[in-house]
Amino acid sequence: MKPNEIYAELNHLLLEPGVQELYQTVEAAFKAQDAIAHNWEHVRRDIVNSVEIGLQEGADMGIVIPAIILHDIGYVTHPHEPEQHPINGSRECCRFLDAWTPEQRTLISSCILKHKGKFPGFEHSEPETLEEKVVCDADQVDKFGWIGFIQVVKVFVEHGTKGHDLYKTFPGMAGALTRRKSIMLYTETGKHLAAKRREPDFMDISEKLTRELYLYEEWKEPF
């Protein structure tokens, strides 16, 4: 889809009853938190991805749009439990969804729970419905390309400053870059969008980073 087609479809969807209010409420919540990586800038990119993927896959956008707006709300409600954010988000989302039916809330909550797919450390359960797959892919596409590379660095800063030791070091970063190869995409459109973002080569960066670090990592203090 061309950018103008995406914008027209997206803006039409955002003017649906309840959606505009949800968008603005969640935007304000993210901006009040002011996270480095899992911020409104990231959610906004995922919303755009979800329109391109969801429309081309024929998904129910009445579920996809609220789900993608809320997919990382767990970071806002429980900022010190990043690994639990799909679970926390799936529990907390309903209080933002007064304008949706109980059945719709269940479907949206399930999209949030499964939005990490098979990403290492988050194997809660894989997306099954088309809407769950679209929400997952819209989020995973943000991990590819130059945006994806910079986002990895930003995630390390975000988690590192919260005291997660793995995220504070260069070897930790080199290891994290290799995790990209285990990302599972579930829709043809998601696979296509990710394939367009071939650069940079995360494995190559990881190897070169590890090589540069060798001198410093092999040194042991004599005491």
Ligand SMILES: [Fe+2]
């Ligand atoms: Fe997430």
Ligand SMILES: [Fe+2]
């Ligand atoms: Fe996300």
